[in-house]
Amino acid sequence: MNAPPKASQTAFRHRNLLGIADLSADDISLILDLSDAYAQTNRERRKKSDLLDGRTVINLFFENSTRTRTSFELAARRLSADVINMTVETSSIKKGETLLDTAITLNAMHPDVLVVRHPESGAVKLLSEKVNCAVINGGDGAHEHPTQALLDAVTIRRRKGRLQGLTVAICGDIQHSRVARSNIYLLQTMGARVRVVAPPTLMPPQVERLGVEAFWDMEKGLADCDIVMMLRLQTERMQGSYVPSIREYFRFFGLDYHKLSVAKPDALIMHPGPMNRGVEIDSEVADDFGRSAIQEQVEMGVAVRMACLDLLTRNLAEADAA
Amino acid sequence: MGKVTSNRSGPVAYINARLLDPATGLDTKGALVTEGGLIADFGPRLFADTPPASVDVVDCEGLCLMPGLVDMRVQLREPGEEHKETIETASAAASAGGVTAMACLPNTDPVLDDVAGIEFIARRAREVKATKVFCYAAATRRLGGTELTEMGLLAETGAVAFTDGLRGIADARVMQRALSYAKTFDLLLVQHPEEPSLAADGAMNAGEMSMRLGLRGIPAVAEVIMIERDLRLVEATGGRYHAAHVSTGAAVDAMRRAKARGLPVTCDTAPPYFTLNETAIGDYRTFAKISPPLRTEEDRVAVLEGLADGTIDAIASDHSPHDQDSKRVPFAQAENGIVGLETLLPLSLALYHNGHVPLLDVLRKLSATPADILRLPLGRLTKGAAADLVLLDLDRPGRIDVDAFRSKSKNSPFENMPVQGQVRRTIVEGRTLFEAD
Numbered sequence: 001m002n003a004p005p006k007a008s009q010t011a012f013r014h015r016n017l018l019g020i021a022d023l024s025a026d027d028i029s030l031i032l033d034l035s036d037a038y039a040q041t042n043r044e045r046r047k048k049s050d051l052l053d054g055r056t057v058i059n060l061f062f063e064n065s066t067r068t069r070t071s072f073e074l075a076a077r078r079l080s081a082d083v084i085n086m087t088v089e090t091s092s093i094k095k096g097e098t099l100l101d102t103a104i105t106l107n108a109m110h111p112d113v114l115v116v117r118h119p120e121s122g123a124v125k126l127l128s129e130k131v132n133c134a135v136i137n138g139g140d141g142a143h144e145h146p147t148q149a150l151l152d153a154v155t156i157r158r159r160k161g162r163l164q165g166l167t168v169a170i171c172g173d174i175q176h177s178r179v180a181r182s183n184i185y186l187l188q189t190m191g192a193r194v195r196v197v198a199p200p201t202l203m204p205p206q207v208e209r210l211g212v213e214a215f216w217d218m219e220k221g222l223a224d225c226d227i228v229m230m231l232r233l234q235t236e237r238m239q240g241s242y243v244p245s246i247r248e249y250f251r252f253f254g255l256d257y258h259k260l261s262v263a264k265p266d267a268l269i270m271h272p273g274p275m276n277r278g279v280e281i282d283s284e285v286a287d288d289f290g291r292s293a294i295q296e297q298v299e300m301g302v303a304v305r306m307a308c309l310d311l312l313t314r315n316l317a318e319a320d321a322a
Numbered sequence: 323m324g325k326v327t328s329n330r331s332g333p334v335a336y337i338n339a340r341l342l343d344p345a346t347g348l349d350t351k352g353a354l355v356t357e358g359g360l361i362a363d364f365g366p367r368l369f370a371d372t373p374p375a376s377v378d379v380v381d382c383e384g385l386c387l388m389p390g391l392v393d394m395r396v397q398l399r400e401p402g403e404e405h406k407e408t409i410e411t412a413s414a415a416a417s418a419g420g421v422t423a424m425a426c427l428p429n430t431d432p433v434l435d436d437v438a439g440i441e442f443i444a445r446r447a448r449e450v451k452a453t454k455v456f457c458y459a460a461a462t463r464r465l466g467g468t469e470l471t472e473m474g475l476l477a478e479t480g481a482v483a484f485t486d487g488l489r490g491i492a493d494a495r496v497m498q499r500a501l502s503y504a505k506t507f508d509l510l511l512v513q514h515p516e517e518p519s520l521a522a523d524g525a526m527n528a529g530e531m532s533m534r535l536g537l538r539g540i541p542a543v544a545e546v547i548m549i550e551r552d553l554r555l556v557e558a559t560g561g562r563y564h565a566a567h568v569s570t571g572a573a574v575d576a577m578r579r580a581k582a583r584g585l586p587v588t589c590d591t592a593p594p595y596f597t598l599n600e601t602a603i604g605d606y607r608t609f610a611k612i613s614p615p616l617r618t619e620e621d622r623v624a625v626l627e628g629l630a631d632g633t634i635d636a637i638a639s640d641h642s643p644h645d646q647d648s649k650r651v652p653f654a655q656a657e658n659g660i661v662g663l664e665t666l667l668p669l670s671l672a673l674y675h676n677g678h679v680p681l682l683d684v685l686r687k688l689s690a691t692p693a694d695i696l697r698l699p700l701g702r703l704t705k706g707a708a709a710d711l712v713l714l715d716l717d718r719p720g721r722i723d724v725d726a727f728r729s730k731s732k733n734s735p736f737e738n739m740p741v742q743g744q745v746r747r748t749i750v751e752g753r754t755l756f757e758a759d
Contacts, residue, residue: 021534100650120652121536122606141654142536178536204533205541 012311016128016135019144020185028153028190034307035154035300042078042303052081055112055313059085060102061138062118067273068138068147071298072115075305081112099123100130107131112316113309116140121178134312136305142176148272149182151304153190155297156227159268164191169221169263171197171253172231172280173242175204179272180231184210197221199253201242202233218253222263230255230271230281238279246279256282260291268293333357334752335373336380336713339387341366344686345702354387356709359751364703382713385746388685390422390710392701393666394590394692395566395638397487397659398455400446402431407643407730409443413452414728415663417756420745421639422710423454423693423700424663428465429487435460435471440479452755454710456482456698461500461511465489470500474507482696483564485512488613488658490548492518497552501561510562510695513552515573516614520544525654527600527615535606537653540615546572553580556587564695565589567640569614571624578633588695589633590687592640593669594660594735596625602735608649608656609735612642629687630679636692637684639666643731660736661729665722667714668741675742681716713747720744 012030014022023031041047057076059069069085076083088102099118106114113134116124121141128135139145157163168187174180174196187194194212196203207214215221222228233249243249260267269285269292277283286292337353341364354364355377373379393416399407416424426443428434434443440457447455459481463469473484484504490513491497497513504511521540526532528539549565553576556563568574568589577589594612599619602610610616628634642659649656670688673679679687689701700710724737748756 099652118652120654122654123652125606126650126652140536141652144536181534181536205528205539206530206533209530210533 012315015312015315016137017146017308017312018125018128018135018137020146020149020182020189021144023189025189028150028186031150031304031307031311032154032157034310035150035304036158038306039154039158039300039303042299042306047078048080049078050080051310052076052079052112052313055081056110057081057083057113057115057309058106058111059083059115059138060106060117061085061087062099062116062123063139065117065139067298068117068301071301072136072138072305075302075309076113078302079306079309081309099127103127103130107133112313134316136308136312139178141178142181143178144182145178146182147301147304147308148179149186150308151297151300152183152229152270152272153186154300154304155270155293156268158296158300159293160226163187166192166226167195167224168192168227168229169195169197169225170229170231171218171221171255173202173233173237174198174207174231175202176234176237177231183229184212188212195221195225197253199243202237218259219262222259225263225267227268227270228255228260228263230269232272232274232276233280250279254278254280254282255285257285260285267291270294270297273298332378333362333376334378334380335369336382336387336711337369337373338384339382339713340384341703342386342388342682342685343703344388344682345690347682348703349682354703354711356749356752359709359753361703361705361707361709363705386714386716388712388714389689389701389703390712390748390750391420391667391688392693392696392698393421393424393639393641393663394636394696395592396424396426396641396663397429397643398426398443399643400430401442405730406645406648409446409455410450410452411728411730412641412643412663413450413455415641415661416453417748417750418728418745419639419664420667420712420714420748421453421663422712422748422750423456423698425456425458425482425696427485427487428458428460433460433464434458435463435465437472437475437479440476440481444480453750454700456480456696458483458485458487458512460484461486461491462496467491467493467496470496470503473504473509477507477509482698483510483512485566486514488514490514490516490518494551494555498555498559501555501559501563505559505561508562510564512564512566513548514613515545515548515552515565515568516540517544517547520547524615525611526603527617529600529618531600531603535603535653542570542572542617542621545570545614546576549573549576553585553587556585563587567592567595567614567638568628568634569595569617569625570621574624574628574633578628578631581633588635590636590638590692591625591629591634592638592662593666594640596622596629597669597672598622598735603653606653607735608651608653609660609733611653611656611658612640612660613658626673626678629673635687636695637666637670637687638692639663641729642733643729644733645731649733659733661727661731661734663729664727665734665736667745668720668722668743669736671716671743672741709749709752711749712745713749715744715746717742718744
């Protein structure tokens with residue numbers, strides 16, 4: 001087995017990872033550095049360490065997500081943790097009761113880390129108050145998705161060598177996107193300039209208060225940017241409720257080579273997946289290996305989640321010792 | 323302080339009091355005597371010497387003796403949700419809060435939209451025999467927003483006004499007909515002013531906070547749009563109209579302009595709207611989730627100004643008891659509401675202590691004015707009227723202690739908040755229902 005990569009000596013003083021808004025630039029750098037190291041070992045023949053041997057990680061998903069769940073599961077297994085996946089179907093009315101009941105039940109099984117995804121903003125924090133283990137937010141409503149922002153940041157840093165000073169355009173359904181919020185917090189904390197591009201119906205009120213520049217015109221928003229980050233548009237929002245049609249959305253807000261031509265020539269294209277080809281992104285652009293970092297994002301996802309599990313369980317080890 | 327030990331139906335003299343009657347502007351040292359549940363007499367020279375030996379004496383030690391509060395908006399949860407509150411527990415809470423009369427919303431289960439429902443509340447209130455309980459009836463059947471209730475019959479049975487409770491009457495034609503029909507009997511319509519298509523699925527005020535928390539917002543315009551529409555309908559029909567719990571600066575402005583035009587309209591607000599702003603939600607605190615939602619600091623200040631200049635006529639508790647299960651859920655799923663009966667007076671007195679509104683104006687918004695809006699002969703010191711009184715230690719400092727609430731529910735964001743002013747004794751029809759330790 002490989003020895004786990006060493007992190008810098010700075011301590012990560014958080015019991016849980018609930019959101020990027022709670023993290024300092026040092027916290028973020030620490031996670032990114034460690035993720036880089038895990039990314040290296042993940043490319044080697046022997047990927048496994050025994051760091052989390054004897055630890056139990058529960059993936060508790062109140063919302064379907066094959067990708068994120070698989071990524072967390074693989075991360076935990078590479079660190080030799082015992083992993084249990086729970087997908088809780090959420091009926092419309094009884095969701096809340098199920099949440100705290102589930103939290104109390106799972107807590108009694110003494111897990112070390114709970115990875116939680118929930119369709120309601122704030123639900124993961126609520127749950128974290130009822131359990132004794134470390135909690136990682138795997139995405140809560142339209143609030144935060146911290147590991148996504150961290151894996152995006154690792155990807156950018158590996159391609160561009162830095163985050164500081166870059167101009168990043170986040171495009172699409174900003175209003176309903178936890179990915180957008182976490183990325184805005186992270187990129188700004190690390191010194192990047194963030195633009196958001198969306199029609200007003202998908203733009204949150206007072207978004208400028210986050211310190212971003214808002215654009216309704218995609219070509220203005222993409223002008224001279226280093227990174228183009230596309231967001232997924234949910235099917236139910238495409239047909240008349242927020243935008244009139246897929247056709248119209250793609251025409252004005254879908255990423256194609258024409259719109260991309262105003263960005264920097266080496267601008268990087270990103271997407272958290274799963275993509276709606278022909279809705280928010282043209283297939284040709286998505287599959288352009290030279291410019292699209294979409295597959296690397298998936299790869300970094302495992303590394304970032306290993307880093308997060310590593311850091312949070314170090315604190316558990318201290319707690320065990322005390 | 324002297325205790326009433328005997329002869330409860332006999333005369334009781336409250337001496338050494340600071341008599342306050344916000345309806346007349348009376349503010350004087352003096353005494354008051356009750357007999358047979360009524361105010362027999364009061365004034366600065368009453369018992370100037372010593373009261374006769376046949377009278378029980380309560381020495382008020384200089385504290386304020388004033389009319390009991392008339393709370394024009396409470397939810398009693400009975401019938402249907404007795405695990406959250408009952409008429410008995412709400413009455414205990416009311417007495418502890420200095421409230422001697424309260425008007426309950428019809429959003430119970432079953433809905434108070436027929437004569438039997440109104441009679442049920444009246445009978446239960448008689449059985450509990452504590453706080454005076456008045457009742458709104460639904461304006462539309464089952465609060466469905468389409469068919470009018472039997473307003474005439476319901477009013478005969480005792481309904482004081484008509485409202486769909488927590489739901490705005492959204493359909494303009496229904497509202498127009500309700501206002502018109504209510505004129506037949508000179509009845510009042512009370513609106514929850516919120517355009518439901520704009521508020522749909524919203525969990526808090528729309529703005530920076532809702533964006534950061536990733537919660538669906540209710541835009542401030544949802545309130546003023548409904549109020550401005552209603553004001554047009556009032557102008558067209560001549561109906562009597564009251565806007566409940568006004569929360570935005572735009573709505574206060576709209577009411578101010580309507581009053582300047584001479585429209586017969588009134589409005590109230592509740593302490594959360596002049597005490598807190600949306601930041602009280604912090605990290606998803608569901609106890610700060612109410613309807614309409616807490617707004618911005620600019621809105622809070624506009625509500626204060628509306629109270630100070632008289633645009634906002636009354637202050638109601640908006641008492642909305644909820645059990646833990648209704649609040650310990652993800653924010654968007656949590657019920658709206660704050661228990662308010664026991665914090666109504668101390669939070670309102672902050673208006674006086676902070677220099678925003680003169681004392682008698684604050685007290686009038688809590689007593690005589692809501693009574694007038696509901697056309698109840700309450701909320702004032704009148705010889706021969708029911709002796710519904712509060713003895714108040716105006717300056718006594720303390721903290722809000724949620725665990726000490728008499729209400730069955732404890733959903734309050736005001737836990738531990740420093741306040742000034744404490745109810746020492748609450749009297750309904752001459753009977754002491756509450757006495758502070």
